Amino acid sequence: MRRTCAALLATSALMSPALAEMLPVEKDELKFGFIKLTDMAPLAIAYERGYFFDEGLFVTLEAQANWKVLLDGVISGQLDGAHMLAGQPLAATIGYGTQAHIVTPFSMDLNGNGITVSNEIWEQMKPNIPKMEDGRPQHPISASALKPIVDEYNASGRPFNMGMVFPVSTHNYELRYWLAAGGIHPGFYSPEDVSGQINAEAFLSVTPPPQMPATLEAGTIYGYCVGEPWNQQAVFKGIGVPVITDYQIWKNNPEKVFGLTAAFVEENPNTTLAITKALIRAAIWLDENDNANRPEAVEILSRPNYVGADYDVIANSMTGFFEFEKGDRRDIPDFNVFFRYNATYPFYSDAVWYLTQMRRWGQISEAKPDSWYDEVARMVYKPEIYLEAARLLVDEGLADEADFPWDSDGYKAPTPAEDIIDGIAYDGKQPNAYLESLTIGLKGAQKVVGSEIQG
Amino acid sequence: MTTVDPDFAAKEAKQARRERLFTRINKADAWLKVLGLGWITTMVKAAAGDNPKAQMKDIWQLFCVPILAIVLFLTAWGTLAPKVQTSLGAVPGPAQVWEQAVALHEDAQAKAESARVFEERVEQRNQRLIDAGRADEVKDIAYTGAPSYYDQIWTSIQTVFFGFLVATVVAVPLGISAGLSVTANAALNPIIQIFKPVSPLAWLPIVTMVVSAVYTTNDGLFEKSFLVSAITVTLCSLWPTLINTALGVSSIDKDLVNVSKVLKMNTYTKITKLVLPSALPLIFTGLRLSLGVGWMVLIAAEMLAQNPGLGKFVWDEFQNGSSDSLARIMVAVLTIGIIGFLLDRLMFTIQSLFTFTNNR
Numbered sequence: 001m002r003r004t005c006a007a008l009l010a011t012s013a014l015m016s017p018a019l020a021e022m023l024p025v026e027k028d029e030l031k032f033g034f035i036k037l038t039d040m041a042p043l044a045i046a047y048e049r050g051y052f053f054d055e056g057l058f059v060t061l062e063a064q065a066n067w068k069v070l071l072d073g074v075i076s077g078q079l080d081g082a083h084m085l086a087g088q089p090l091a092a093t094i095g096y097g098t099q100a101h102i103v104t105p106f107s108m109d110l111n112g113n114g115i116t117v118s119n120e121i122w123e124q125m126k127p128n129i130p131k132m133e134d135g136r137p138q139h140p141i142s143a144s145a146l147k148p149i150v151d152e153y154n155a156s157g158r159p160f161n162m163g164m165v166f167p168v169s170t171h172n173y174e175l176r177y178w179l180a181a182g183g184i185h186p187g188f189y190s191p192e193d194v195s196g197q198i199n200a201e202a203f204l205s206v207t208p209p210p211q212m213p214a215t216l217e218a219g220t221i222y223g224y225c226v227g228e229p230w231n232q233q234a235v236f237k238g239i240g241v242p243v244i245t246d247y248q249i250w251k252n253n254p255e256k257v258f259g260l261t262a263a264f265v266e267e268n269p270n271t272t273l274a275i276t277k278a279l280i281r282a283a284i285w286l287d288e289n290d291n292a293n294r295p296e297a298v299e300i301l302s303r304p305n306y307v308g309a310d311y312d313v314i315a316n317s318m319t320g321f322f323e324f325e326k327g328d329r330r331d332i333p334d335f336n337v338f339f340r341y342n343a344t345y346p347f348y349s350d351a352v353w354y355l356t357q358m359r360r361w362g363q364i365s366e367a368k369p370d371s372w373y374d375e376v377a378r379m380v381y382k383p384e385i386y387l388e389a390a391r392l393l394v395d396e397g398l399a400d401e402a403d404f405p406w407d408s409d410g411y412k413a414p415t416p417a418e419d420i421i422d423g424i425a426y427d428g429k430q431p432n433a434y435l436e437s438l439t440i441g442l443k444g445a446q447k448v449v450g451s452e453i454q455g
Numbered sequence: 456m457t458t459v460d461p462d463f464a465a466k467e468a469k470q471a472r473r474e475r476l477f478t479r480i481n482k483a484d485a486w487l488k489v490l491g492l493g494w495i496t497t498m499v500k501a502a503a504g505d506n507p508k509a510q511m512k513d514i515w516q517l518f519c520v521p522i523l524a525i526v527l528f529l530t531a532w533g534t535l536a537p538k539v540q541t542s543l544g545a546v547p548g549p550a551q552v553w554e555q556a557v558a559l560h561e562d563a564q565a566k567a568e569s570a571r572v573f574e575e576r577v578e579q580r581n582q583r584l585i586d587a588g589r590a591d592e593v594k595d596i597a598y599t600g601a602p603s604y605y606d607q608i609w610t611s612i613q614t615v616f617f618g619f620l621v622a623t624v625v626a627v628p629l630g631i632s633a634g635l636s637v638t639a640n641a642a643l644n645p646i647i648q649i650f651k652p653v654s655p656l657a658w659l660p661i662v663t664m665v666v667s668a669v670y671t672t673n674d675g676l677f678e679k680s681f682l683v684s685a686i687t688v689t690l691c692s693l694w695p696t697l698i699n700t701a702l703g704v705s706s707i708d709k710d711l712v713n714v715s716k717v718l719k720m721n722t723y724t725k726i727t728k729l730v731l732p733s734a735l736p737l738i739f740t741g742l743r744l745s746l747g748v749g750w751m752v753l754i755a756a757e758m759l760a761q762n763p764g765l766g767k768f769v770w771d772e773f774q775n776g777s778s779d780s781l782a783r784i785m786v787a788v789l790t791i792g793i794i795g796f797l798l799d800r801l802m803f804t805i806q807s808l809f810t811f812t813n814n815r
Contacts, residue, residue: 028594028596029596029599036775047599050576053576053580056580058596058599059599060599063761063771063774064761065759065760065761065770210774210775210776211774233776237543237776302777303601304601304771304775305601305771307775308771308772308774308775308777308780309775309776309777310777310778
C-alpha cells in the first residue's frame with residue numbers, strides 16, 4: 001500500500017508541469033501590454049491559470065491607454081511584448097507610421113469585432129432593411145442601408161463621422177470593407193495626407209477602444225467599429241445598436257496577434273518559445289469542450305485589472321450569442337474563436353490580407369508585386385516558432401497532435417466568395433488579382449496625388 | 456490659630472491638579488490646532504469643568520457646525536445623485552460609494568492572499584531548482600499581479616514626495632540666490648514667469664520622451680513610469696517654493712543685513728545664521744503650496760500617462776465602464792482629497808515645528 005502511494009506520488013510529480021522540461025529561458029521577468037478588449041483573454045488566462053509560471057516566466061500584464069502607446073512601449077522595450085492589432089507589426093516593419101521590425105509567432109483569435117451605429121442613425125437605417133417573418137431585421141445588414149443617410153449628410157454639407165481604433169487596425173479595414181461593399185467611400189490615404197479622408201463620404205477617425213461608447217454618446221461620431229465588449233456595452237447603455245459583426249463581414253477573419261520586436265526574439269529564442277507555449281495552452285483552454293470554460297474566462301476578464309466591464313456585457317459575445325438591438329439576441333457561436341480552425345497559427349495569408357487593405361486604401365502608396373506581399377508576410381509572421389512550441393506541447397502531452405497544421409505552407413485555403421459579405425473570394429497567394437476584384441480602392445499602379453487618383 | 460481647615464490641603468492639591476491639567480490641555484491645544492483638531496481641546500476643557508457656557512460656544516462652532524455641514528452635504532448628495540441618470544446608471548450616492556470602498560478593501564485583501572500564494576509558488580520553484588541541482592537559477596521574484604488599491608495610493612504618495620523633494624532641492628538654493636542677488640533675480644525672473652503657468656499635461660509628453668531617451672537601463676533603480684510622473688511633479692511644484700523663497704530672502708530686515716556686514720560674515724554663515732531662519736516661514740509657505748500643486752499634478756499625470764498610482768486607477772475605472780465604476784472613481788476622488796488634506800497638514804506641522812520659537 002505504502003509502495004503504491006509512493007509510486008502515485010512519483011507519477012503525479014511527473015504529471016504536474018515538470019520543471020525538468022522547463023526551457024532555459026534567457027529572460028524570465030517580462031512585462032506585456034494589452035488593451036481592454038475581450039480578445040486579450042489568452043494573456044489573462046495564461047497568467048491566471050499559471051501557464052506562464054509553468055514555463056518559468058514571471059509575467060506582469062499592464063493595460064495600455066491606446067494602441068499607439070502600446071506599440072511605442074514595445075518598440076522602446078518598456079514592454080517585452082503585447083496584444084497587438086495584426087496591422088501593427090506589418091505596418092511598423094514596412095515603415096508605415098513608425099519604423100521597427102516587429103514579429104509575431106502567435107495569432108490571438110478569429111473574429112470578435114462589430115460595427116455599431118447610434119440610436120438615431122439606426123432609426124433612419126431601419127426602413128431600408130428587409131425584415132424577417134418575425135419582424136426582426138434581416139442579417140447581415142449591408143452598408144447600402146446606411147448609404148442614403150450618408151448621402152443626405154453629404155448633400156447638406158455635414159460630415160458623417162465614424163470611429164475606428166487605429167489607422168492600421170483591423171477595425172479600420174473592416175469598417176472600410178463594410179462601407180465600400182455597401183457603396184460608401186471611406187476615403188484614401190496618401191503619403192502627404194495621412195488622415196485617410198481623401199474623397200471620403202464617411203469620415204473615419206481614431207478613438208481608443210474603451211472610449212468608443214462615450215464618444216458615440218457625446219455625438220462626436222455616429223458609428224464605430226471596435227472589438228468586444230465595447231459593442232455590447234453600447235447595447236447595455238442604450239446608446240447604440242450593433243448592425244453587423246465581423247463574422248458576418250468575413251467568416252473567421254484573423255484578428256489580433258501577439259507582437260514582439262525581432263531583436264527580442266533573436267536575443268531570447270527560448271523565452272519566445274516559452275511565451276508561445278503558454279499562450280497556445282491558454283487558447284486551447286478557452287475553446288476546450290465547446291467553450292465550456294468560457295464563463296470562468298468571462299469572470300476573469302471582468303476583473304478591473306483586465307477588461308473590467310460588467311460580467312453580463314462580456315458574457316454576451318464570449319458565450320455564443322450577440323445582442324443586436326436590445327432584446328434581439330442571436331446565436332453566433334463562433335463570435336470569438338481562440339483555438340478552433342487553427343485560430344492561433346500565424347498564417348501568411350492573414351498578413352497578406354492586411355497588406356492588401358493597406359494598398360487598397362493608399363497606406364501603401366505604390367503598387368507592389370505579389371512576391372513582395374509574401375516577403376513581408378514572412379518577415380513578420382513566424383509560424384516556425386509557433387510549430388516548434390506546439391511540438392513541445394504535444395511531446396509534453398499538453399496538446400493534441402491533430403490540432404496543428406504541421407504541413408501547411410503558411411497559406412490558408414482561399415476564402416470562398418460566400419464567406420465574405422460582398423461575395424468576393426480571397427486568395428492570399430494572389431494579392432494583386434484580389435485587389436483588382438474589389439470595387440472601391442486602388443488597383444494596379446494607381447496612386448493618390450492630392451485628391452486625384454492617377455494611373 | 457493653628458486651626459487648620461481639614462479640607463484645605465486637599466483643596467489646595469485639587470486646585471493645583473486642576474491648574475496642571477489646564478496647562479497640559481493648553482499645551483496639547485497648540486498641537487491639536489496644528490492637526491486641525493482644535494475642537495478636541497474645547498471638549499476636554501468642558502469635560503474638565505471649565506466654565507461650560509464659554510466652552511459650549513466653541514464646541515458649537517468648532518465641532519457641531521462642521522458635523523452638521525457634513526451631514527447636510529451627505530444628505531444633499533444622497534438625494535440629488537440618484538436623480539442624475541448616466542449611461543452607467545444613476546450617479547452613486549454615499550451608500551454605494553461606501554460599499555465600493557469596502558469592496559476595494561476586500562479586493563486588496565484578496566490580492567494580498569494571491570500575492571502570498573505567488574510567493575509560495577516561487578519558493579516551491581526555487582526549492583525544486585535547488586533539489587535539481589540548479590541552485591544558481593534560484594531567484595526572488597516580486598509579485599507580478601495587479602496592484603491593490605492601497606498599493607496604488609502608496610505608489611502615488613511615494614511619487615509625489617520624490618518629485619517634491621527634487622523640486623525643493625532645486626528651488627530653495629535658486630530662490631536664495633535670486634533673493635540675495637539682484638542679478639540672479641533678473642536672470643531667473645523671465646524664466647519663472649514663462650514656465651510657471653505651464654500645465655503639467657504639456658510637460659508630460661516632453662518628459663516622457665526625454666526620460667525614455669536618457670534613462671535606457673532596464674534594471675535601474677527606478678521604473679521609467681515612476682520617473683516620468685515624479686519629474687512632471689517636480690517641474691510643476693518648483694515654482695511656488697522658488698518664488699516664496701526669493702521673496703522671503705529679499706525681505707530680510709535691513710538691520711540684520713547691516714549687522715552681518717559689520718560682523719564680516721562670510722556667505723555661508725550669512726545664509727545659515729541669518730537668511731534661512733528669517734526666510735523660513737515664507738519658504739515653508741512655498742513648500743506647502745508646492746506639495747499641494749504637486750499632488751494635483753501627479754493625479755493628472757498618472758491619468759494621462761497611465762503610470763501606476765491613483766490617477767491610473769481612476770482612468771482604468773473610467774475605461775472599464777462597469778456598473779461599479781462611478782462609485783469606485785468617487786472613492787478615489789475622496790481618497791485623493793483626504794490625502795491632499797493630510798499632506799497639507801503634514802507640511803503645516805513641520806512648519807510649526809521649525810517656526811514655533813522664532814515667529815518673526
